Amino acid sequence: MLKHRSASKVKANISSTTKTNLIRGALYLIVLVATCATPFALAQPAGTGGTLWYNGDFDGVNGTSNEQNTSIGETNHVYDDFLVTDSGGWEVTAVFSDNLENTNVTGATWEIRRDMSAGNCGILIASGETMTPVVTPTGRSGFGFTEYMIEVTGLAVHLPPGTYWLNVTPIGDGTGRSFDSTTSGANCVGMPCGNDRNAFFNCSPEFGADFSMGVIGSGSGGGTPTPTPTSTPTATGSPTCTPGPLWYNGDFGTSGLANEENTALGDGQYARVYDDFNVPSHRWTVTSVFSDNVENTNVTGATWEIRQGVSLGNGGTLIASGMTMTPVVTLIWCDGFEFCWYMIEVIGLNVSLAEGHYWLNVTPIGDLTGRSFDATTSGANCVGTPCGNNQNAFFDSNFFGANFLPTALEGQPSDFSMGINGTTGCGTPSPTPTATATATQTPTPTATATFTPTPTPTATHTPTATATATATATASATATATVTATATPTTTPSATPTVTPTPTARPTPTARPNVTPRPRPTPPPRP
Secondary structure, eight states, X not given: OOEEEETTEEESSOOHHHHHHHHTTOOEEEOSSTTSSXXXXXXXXXXXXXXXXXXXXXXXXXXXXXXXXXTTOOOBOEEEEEEEOOTTOEEEEEEEEEEEEOSOXXXXXXXXXXXXXXXXXXXXXXXXXXXXXXXXXXXXXXXXXXXXXXXXXXXXXXXXXEXXXXXXEEEOOSSSOEEEEEEOOTTOBSSSOSOSOOOEETTEEOTTOEEOEEEEEEESSSOSSSOOOOOOOOOOSOOEXXXXXXXXXXXXXXXXXXXXXXXXXXXXXXXXXXEEEXXXXXXXXXXXXXXXXXXXXXXXXXXXXXXXXXXXXXXXXXEEEEEESOOXXXXXXXXXXXXXXXXXXXXXXOEEEOSEEEEEEEEEEOOSSSOEEEEEEOOTTOBSSSOSOSOOOEEEETTTTEEEEEGGGGTOOOEEOEEEEEEESSSOOOOOOOSOSOOOOEEOOOOEEXXXXXXXXXXXXXXXXXXXXXXXXXXXEESEESSSOOOOSOOSSOEEEEOOOOEEOOOOOOOOTTOOOOOOOOOOOOO
């Protein structure tokens, strides 16, 4: 019989160890009789390839909250560790977790991390979300719940040798619960074998338990259980085994669109610009990503995402993402007044991308001052395809109320300056990316900016020398630094940088990490 102590704690037959865990606020499901569940064989995974790691079957002992959008209204994640032992690494095609649940599964999120420790979520290596997970009954049950394998398929993630943590969390329909099943390693594959008790609940150690989950794919160098790898296209031409520019959309053009988080827009407010790129017939290994931004905020970090299938009102599938507090901030050019052009780069990545069509975003994180705008481009000095010439970018912002809208609807029918460094056509690279995809044109603009405190969001732009937002008779916060078109969701005070460049040639920039822009002066009120 289950005893509900609170909305966030479920247990029966409390032991002293469990009492310690309850103090941490973990969500538990514990059996009264350990033998009430009958062991069955693992449900057959749907992912392509073989089982690289499986932590073992449900042992009938316990379960910990692993759920999103269920009846408790909370999101909780269980992570457990696995080892990539093959010298050539693993190609992950699917991930899964086994959960005791009675919610109706409508989707799933997944993450792979490194370097987790107590109170530290470590480094996010790859993550995503799907509305079409494979949901398979395992044949096991306990405590009135049926166990299901929740599997995310269709992945293409390369993992070099090392220790990682996996989470796969079911998304419910607002009803029921979901608990990741504990395991003692029965029928395990790979290492560890449900026996090292190195799991985490959110970012806190989950003492005394291992959890049923696994990884599907192929490996090299031995140690994999007869994998059937997905076919990898054979690279044509000369492979690039030294990291370098794989795609660069081109140099700064005439304006920009809001690309920022935690700037003067407010704490937790963001605006993100995504532009598309093509991975040709040979696989890429991404070692760094970057965007070129016209900004006057003090950069304290950066987020990045790679997506597929983006369309109007649809963010598509998140392939890989992450956040760093130590981006490489390289000054490209400064106008001597207020806004400067910086390359914001996230390095140290190791993301494998198969042939296909993707969208990239790299967003600077500010210090709650100033603004940041992803620079537009017409493709000057571009690398790869498209070459700053297909106007297939998207804008997503909680501040401006935009849900993956084509940038043309934000008054910017443009392409945007950003790019990818890495290798193609060869094995696992050493992640030492180049500083930049040689951007070689410098505008010499006359920049002006007006900012009225406490702006009200509207993603708008005006075609004047001071690009301000237009909605009604009152001005509004703009998503663009531009001398171009307008678009209007709402109204009131303005935050409107203007850039009116006159292009002049400049030499290839010298990378300067962690440049801090100078503080922005307070301008007089706009008439």
